[in-house]
Amino acid sequence: MSLISDSDSESELVRTVKAIEALELKKSHLLKEASEVDLELRHAISKHGRLLNNQNAHIYKLPNEILSHIFMICQQAPGPKAMHVPFEVLVSHVSSMFREIATGTPLLWTAIVVKVRPKQLLARKVLEWKLARVRVYLDRSGSCLFTTSFDIVGPFQVDQILNLISVHAARWARLSICIKNPPAATLEIWQSLHSIYAPALEHVSIWLSKLSMGGTSPQPCRRHTTWHTTHFQGRSAFAQVSTSPSALCWTASPTFSTSPYTEFHIINRPPDSTPILLPHLRALRVCGDLEDETCHAHRIFRTLSAPVLESLVLKDLDAFEEQVFPTVHTLTLHGCPFSAGEMFRMLRAFPALTTFRLDESLPDVLDLLGMPDGASGQPPWPHLKTLAVTSMEKADVELLCDMISHRQTLGTPLARVFLDRCSRVVLRRQDRLEWLQKTPGLQAFACISLSQPERIIIFVLLLTTTIPHRSRFHPDILLSTTAPSVSPVCNMANRVVKLSVLNDVVCPNCAVAQHELFAAINHCKDDLKLPLEFQIEFLPFRLINTTLLPQDYEPKVEKIPFFNNIFGEENFTKFQETIAKWAVEKGVPISFRGVVSQSTRAHRLSRKAFRMGGAQMQLPYLNAIFRVHLQEGKDIADLDVLSDVAAEVGIMTKAEAIVFLKSNELEDEVNNMCDEARAKGITGVPLVVIDGKWAVSGGQSSDVFVQIFKKLAGVHVANVSPSFSRLVPPVGGTPLVV
Structure with a gap:
């Protein structure tokens, strides 16, 4: 009897253990189900609250198109300097509705900015983070044209990101690259860009420079249609390609050769190199540096062939070589203290000039413009009709008035004179402004002042x-x-x-x-x-x-x-x-x-x-x-x-x-x-x-x-x-x- 009892007792223990395990399993299932129900309940409550908020909040009553338009206006408005997160990212985290609208507005995601500082380079996954962010912007921008800006300090490899965005080169509108301390950036950029096709590209800006001790990072270049190539001196990767401009940078975007709507900034081109033929070039700007005796920016004219050039701007030049520009109609001088010999060469260089703009740096040219030539009896630039003067000094007033009178006498009168505020004040104090305004056949206008360009040794080829x-x-x-x-x-x-x-x-x-x-x-x-x-x-x-x-x-x-x-x-x-x-x-x-x-x-x-x-x-x-x-x-x-x-x-x-x-x-x-x-x-x-x-x-x-x-x-x-x-x-x- 005791053996049977022991056997039954053991069987009962086994059954109770199994029953306990079954109940515990059932309990865990019930708890899991309760947890899932609780999660669904909280989700439903959250959704109900969101719908209630959407119903009560006035802003959510606006159509999505209006909100999308508001987002784009807010994105363009200047924000606080301390804000490091882009507006499109911020607005996409306000609410689920805002996120849906923001991510569904492609034009919000058309500005791709890759900014890297030395502290960020210490992070292991900084490249992965930047690549992921670029992919998000490329995806959300849809088929819209987009701009890309690199602002990098330190040895950050840009080739992977460039290769990523190169797949979408047909949508490029602007590309700006600003890198400080780039050990191999020149080669990386060239390898990534030399064979792409970018039919909509309007702006390419590349700034590469060495990291100076104690210096600050250069800011991205100004937003105008430009191609900058700086510090490509000697036999760099760009300089070795060819002396032909089409091999130098035209291959990066065929629009540079077929659609004349681009500027190029280049420095230190060898004077004996093959002239660059720019058949569509209509405006050219040359900037020098008067404080740098080694700068001879005026020599750049030797390397250019521009048969349809119409407008020329010269800044901070102290020399003008003997050359003729038969098609130039507009000439602007800013900070160019030419000597007498340089001025005479300049007067001979522009036979078809109709518009002339100058500042206080070259007042003596006013005297020359009223002097008749011994052979023809006409003053220089007989077709000149428009004169713009800024920052006129007191001593120059009579030069201007005499020149205007002499040209009228010689049968080559001016039609318009533009004066900035400073010049008008000087003329008014000399009692000559009213005389100028009453001169027969002459219109005197107010004009804006010429802006001071950045002091950089570059030249701009604007097509x-x-x-x-x-x-x-x-x-x-x-x-x-x-x-x-x-x-x-x-x-x-x-x-x-x-x-x-x-x-x-x-x-x-x-x-x-x-x-x-x-x-x-x-x-x-x-x-x-x-x-x-x-x-x-x-x-x-x-x-x-x-x-x-x-x-x-x-x-x-x-x-x-x-x-x-x-x-x-x-x-x-x-x-x-x-x-x-x-x-x-x-x-x-x-x-x-x-x-x-x-x-x-x-x-x-x-x-x-x-x-x-x-x-x-x-x-x-x-x-x-x-x-x-x-x-x-x-x-x-x-x-x-x-x-x-x-x-x-x-x-x-x-x-x-x-x-x-x-x-x-x-x-x-x-x-x-x-x-x-x-x-x-x-x-x-x-x-x-x-x-x-x-x-x-x-x-x-x-x-x-x-x-x-x-x-x-x-x-x-x-x-x-x-x-x-x-x-x-x-x-x-x-x-x-x-």
């Missing part, structure tokens, strides 16, 4: 382009007092606002929009003191199709019958009443007298003015053409009318203008620009494109533009009422849509 919606770089743009202060050479603390204005000179609404736009810019600059600089380019558009209105049709038709037939008499009468009301309020008379003509020739002259002198020549031309057509009722297709305007503004002489208008120069460019605008869906003008992102259509009031500019400057404003939409185009903001 301009005529691609729509891309503003050309024009050094030291000067504008009259009736136009806004616009300059591409601006205070780096100010935001640059690029304005591309599509207009047609036959359109009264375009004249209205131009007047209101300038009023807004002047108000923002002079009264509100907004930290903005403006770059303006006017682009052509033909409201009236050439099939409906050929270039030279006969007999000419009066405007009112023509537009009555197109729009209907009732609609056009209402339009006339609206324009007349605005004209009375603004004191700007607008008439519908005269004949209607195609505007192609007028647009060609506008493009010619912009090519020769940028906005400071294009704006006076547009003012004049609007006056003769919309106030005086003259025919803007008539060769005499257009040539008179060209001579009045100083684009060229009347005879030269007639030759130009009878040719087909720039006609293809105007036609292509008009066709491209139509292809994008634009059917009406005026249309103001801001920074290539937003478009304002129609003849809006100056208040509308002021509100927009306040937003761009980061100033709180009321709601903006007009169409202020992303990307081009909104269409047809004017009754004149044909």
Whole structure:
């Protein structure tokens, strides 16, 4: 009996152990299930709270498109200096909704910045972190163009990141590389970039320098369309490639050779090397260093061949070699104390010069410009029409006035004189400003001061382009007092606002929009003191199709019958009443007298003015053409009318203008620009494109533009009422849509 009891007892123990284990297992399953339920409950509560917050919070009631637009505006606004995390990253961590919107806005992720400091180099996975971040930006930017900036101090290998972004080279817009103490950076960069294809690339900036003891890191270069190659001296990796510029840097992006819209900065090129042929080069800037006796920046002219060069800027040069620039129309001197011999060589070098800008460093040239040549009896630069003077001193006042008088006597008068504030004050104190303003045939304007470029021994080769919606770089743009202060050479603390204005000179609404736009810019600059600089380019558009209105049709038709037939008499009468009301309020008379003509020739002259002198020549031309057509009722297709305007503004002489208008120069460019605008869906003008992102259509009031500019400057404003939409185009903001 005892044996059976012991056996039963052992069996019972085994059963109880198994039962306990089963219960413990069941308990663990139940606890796990309870934990999962608890997690689901907390998730549901969190989701409910988020939905409740979204329902109650006013900001979450805004459409996602509006929030996305707000994010982009906030991203562009200047933030606190202590903030090291990019705005797009911060906003994506505010809430799940913000994260969804931010990650779904590709334009927020188009600025890739790789910044490395010596302390970060101690971390083992710094390269992996940077690569991961670049991959995120590349993925989230979608198909948008993007910019990449490297700001590195120390021996950080950039080749892997360059190889990563090179896969997306078709989307490159800007590439900036600033590396200090790069032991092998030159070779790495060359190997990564030498064979890529970047059709949209506009900016390449490469700064390589040695790490100086106790020095500070150089800041990334300024944001303008440039290629910098510094410290590539002797037989470096770049210098060994070839003496041919196409082998040196053109292979990095074919657009450098096919699309002339790039600057290149190079130093210490051997003087006996093969000349660089730049067939599309239109503007050149040479910067020297007067404190460095070993710097001979002027010798760079020996190595260049620029058959269509139109604009030349010289800074901090003390020598000028014997050379002729037959195509240069614009010359700017800044800090160039030439000797008498150098000045005479300079005067012989520019036979076709029409615009001359100088500062106080070379006053004696004013005396020479009024002296007739013994052989021809004409003064130097007989085609000179525009003179801009900055920082004039008291002793130079009579030199300027005598030169102006002598040139008038010799039959080669100036048409315009631009003076900065300092020069106007000096003239006023000498009682000569009023004399200057009353000089017959001479227009005296106020102008902005020339900015002081950085003291670096480089030269800039600027190749301009005529691609729509891309503003050309024009050094030291000067504008009259009736136009806004616009300059591409601006205070780096100010935001640059690029304005591309599509207009047609036959359109009264375009004249209205131009007047209101300038009023807004002047108000923002002079009264509100907004930290903005403006770059303006006017682009052509033909409201009236050439099939409906050929270039030279006969007999000419009066405007009112023509537009009555197109729009209907009732609609056009209402339009006339609206324009007349605005004209009375603004004191700007607008008439519908005269004949209607195609505007192609007028647009060609506008493009010619912009090519020769940028906005400071294009704006006076547009003012004049609007006056003769919309106030005086003259025919803007008539060769005499257009040539008179060209001579009045100083684009060229009347005879030269007639030759130009009878040719087909720039006609293809105007036609292509008009066709491209139509292809994008634009059917009406005026249309103001801001920074290539937003478009304002129609003849809006100056208040509308002021509100927009306040937003761009980061100033709180009321709601903006007009169409202020992303990307081009909104269409047809004017009754004149044909």
